[in-house]
Amino acid sequence: MARSNMLFTADRTVPGLIVKIGNYPLHHGGVGAIRSLGRLGVPMYAVTEDRWTPAAHSRYLERAFVWPTTGTEEPGRLVEGLLRIGRRIGRPTVLIPTDEEAAVLIAEHQEELADRFLFPRVAPDLPRRLASKQGLHELCVQHGVPSPAAAFPESYAEIEDFAAHARFPVVAKNREAFVRRKRPAVGGTTRIEDAGHLLALAPRWGEQPGVILQEYLPREQAEDWIVHAYFDGSSDPLALFTGVKVRSWPPHAGMTANAYVVDNPELAQLAAQFIKRIGYTGIVDLDLRFDRRDRQYKLLDFNPRMGAQFRLFENESGIDVVRAQHLHLTGRKVPEGEQRAGHRYVVENIDLPALLAYRRSGYTTPHAPARASGTELAWLAADDVKPFFTMMARFVRPGAQHLYRLWRSSRRGSAPAK
Template sequence: MENKAVVLGSNYYIGLSLIRCLGINGITVVAIDHSRKDTYGSESKYCSERIIAPHYREETREFISFLKNYANKQSHPPVLFPSADPYVEVIDQHLEELKEFFLIPQTEPGLYTKTMNKEKLHKLAIEKGVAVPETVSMYEEDFLEKAENTLKFPCIVKPVDSHTFVSVFRRKMFKVQNREELETAVAKAKKAGLEVIVQRIIPGFDDHMYTFDAYLNQNAKITHWTTFQKYRQYPINFGASVYTTQKYVPELYEIGAGFLEAIKFKGFVEIEFKKDAETGKFYLIELNVRTTNFNQLLYKVGLNMPYIAYRDLTGNPLEPKAIKEDTNIVFWYAFEDLLAVKEYIKTGQLSLGKVLVSYFKPKAYAIWDWKDPKPAFSFLKIILNKVFRKISRK
């Protein structure tokens, strides 16, 4: 394994999972962060180098130069793995120059950003014949009337740029019950300089959320894939997976494979769908174009996506593989799942009994690993420090 793997961002469990999935196969893994703070992922025994670089947004030009200089010193071009959307955006903006020094699956500049943009993604999906929830742009003429008469209330106000929206409002979207709340939500977004879309809520509880996870080679053909069903997410109803199971749903392959190959996507990607509780129809919600948060579950069911990408990009691809059965294994991010369960029970969406029964399944943990425990203890220390500071301020 002469090519190193460079992981951008180890301050979240996605980065930790990337490090483990690559390091366990004997690959030299390098964790690059802009600060030492909370980088518990780099505490993994599978991390060979820990490096501090300029901030990817505050010092973007310096960050890109830093990456190029680092790669230029290596005997073989490293494989680049972003662990979060902001890193993906920066890579996409500088794809042409970074590809001279790193191995990166995507070859079309702008495709990452285009598919991360909610409005552009929905237009692309419609163009390719994939169903998406009915949507109205804030810039459309008479958009308030269209939202009220076409989408009906309640509906959701979603950001075009999710990461910036979350950093400002600490939530993924606004759920609005009437026209007044819609006007308020859009006004807040405008004040923050953010573009939003208004969208119909597809009926169904959180367990109607599904994903299609796949790897596409350099010919933009799917070589590895499986499907999942969410049980719980946080924040509840409109959040990220905290308790998810692998479940074989052939229809998701039929929809997802055609769409991804049609747009010539390359590398790992996850399509999130919601199944309409009334009609059974699947609607495309969004794409995750970087490693998913339940990557450890993918690894557990036999699809080590980071390693699959590494082997493909270094010229020694693995045999194609798909998981076409139910393994009954679940991904569990215990910390946020406990917060989610509290809200589900409080709002009457789940009973304690139903929650407890769900835990009797084999698990893939977000952070804990008996063979690599140090990151979990580092994470626990971070949480305890936050709790202590919060108590101290009272």
Template sequence: MSSFDTDVPVLLLRLDPHPFHHGTLGAIRSLGRAGIEVHAVAESARGPVGRSRHLHRMYELPAGPVAHAGLLELLRSVSEGIGRPAVLIPLDDRGAIAAARLAGRLLGRYLLPAQPAGLPERLADKAELARLCRELDLPHPATALPASAQQAADAAGELGLPLVAKWSRPWLLTPSAGLRSTTLVRTRDDARRLYELTERAGSALLLQRRLPGGPDTDWFFHGCFTRGGTCLIGGSGRKERAWPLRTGLTPVGRRLPNPQVERAALRLAGHLGYRGILHLDFRRDAHGRYHLLDLNPRPGDRFRLFTDPSSGLDVVRALHLDLTGRPVPLARSAPGWLFRAGNHALLPALATAFAERPAARPPRTGRARRQGVERAWFAADDPLPFLAMTGSWLRSGLRKDAYRMRTAPPGSTPLPARPMPARPLGVSQRP
């Protein structure tokens, strides 16, 4: 394993308010265990992630939306506190877009992958992703970009109902807008009414043919790329469970080889000359074609699933090696490795038992039983984030119970509240 330049710290940047984001914790642990000094910028320094023993310091975002000028000032201030250049790794789309826009003004303070101008913003834009798939002839659900409410209603009829509606730039949604980034549209009138909210959303409305989900249909790819779109480490995996069911978060995923998914990801990165970390989501249709549904120009929350079991190399470690000029060793695959996010995994496990069968799995051979499990929260060498998360999760459920009891009509028996994921699919991000 190549030695890390431990004189170069890392700053993790997350602008999306999510106190239970286990991807941030995974990055802190991975880099911290390699002997790298880890700093992080997040909404709250008092959340479970901030309890990690591998975190050197947490910097709290100011309250309210942060404009680019304010973020530039904050990043410069953090750089002064760190005292030397650091690798900057955004952990959400909004952070990746902001870092790319500010890259030229952060020279000398932070190390960032050299990207074509505006590339992260282009890739995170759902309309641009549809155009890119057409350009590369990659399978992508049939998509309409209506220019009027009537066109939205007509497109809904042509695409077939129900269909999926997406705002092309979900990072522009504000909490006050009261809109979800992704919505299931069931009628033509729903499509018409949704289009009329375009100004409030701040970006274009896309209507997309819905591909039915089911066992073995949802796949993903994580990878880190160097100059020219050359893959340093990467691989494919299958979503074993989801919450909400059949869509949304991936509380349980398994690393499995899928040549079609991997070829599509490598072809796209090579075409773009992408450098940095990519996370892609795919869905297989009834004809066996894998449609690219989403692309994120940053690490996904289950990136630790793609770790070399002997060296510990993963995408964030590979990026640090690459940006500091160190050689990145060839990574070994670990098919069958399981990722489990405990707080998100319980609800789909219970719901699936009543609503649907889990994704088909290969027979459990002796080798499969010995495969490892990457847990999002629990770690023997770093127990405090798990304990803090569990306590916060339970308190959240108790608060919801108390609220329902206070607001229930006299004489009624309110149902107990269930702890829900902090950010299910479709909850908007702050701008």
């Protein structure tokens, strides 16, 4: 709901546009961004897969531009599509990407897009490097930021050599971010138990494997943390938040299903220092794993865009990262304030199966508060109910097959944390 104690006023003459390239209609992050700025009176627009995307039914959306992209299109075609939407809106508009493809497209085509849109200016090649598992690992090594040990085999022979010397289990992931553009080597984070398992899987990956083989951080010895922030042109944080992930879906490996805001100054400093060193500007969504064995926070993922669970985080002045970006890009001051520690975020359609899976595994998060100071639901909002019901209609269609697949996956267990 809108807050009555806002310490700022947004520029209502500058709209926002939710930009997505991949096909994932049940995206609560986009709905959250529409509500966050829409409640301030900012006109909101969104790229959607079809008319029945939940975001298209938000009361705060001025218009949905139905544009079912897949990530296989040529960049020039995507840029022209964005410019066409910009012409229809008819005034400078803040771009809010919700996936890596969109964030990279904007960064690599800043000059073409600058006349129609507002967005943080960043080194054109940096978002692609950060979204790549290999690029991120190399930046972590370069700047002394802990990350899981990793190998990037270029052939089956190199995989055989790795298998002969590696300590198992290990985790296999796709090396590059944009696996939707071609058939991915692995279907997500995959735990590999031993050398025989690895050598049995590797022939499926082709002559150029395209995978990262990464140290496995055992969940019983680790905690999942998240950082969301917005950085200005000098790579200084105008808003920075820390929290702990309680549950994800798939279990221990997927998107956040349940999380809490938890103050962590050490983690905040680590994130701010790294982003300052690499010179990044804009919104970030970071996933880190605290390894109790060596007491280090290890950076797993750097998403150079808004995270789906960003509405978990808001400071006492009413600022979240999307509001911070809009205020900053429209020349307004971003009010400071403490984060609302103890606040909880729940994604209704995936938290129940995640809860069942986590209870079976016995995993708990030590830093999660015993009781939430408040709860933000991803889908259901008293002032904007249609996205929730649209989500439910799509979630259970056709029949109960989607719910059944979730249940079966939780029964079997799934890949460990990324």
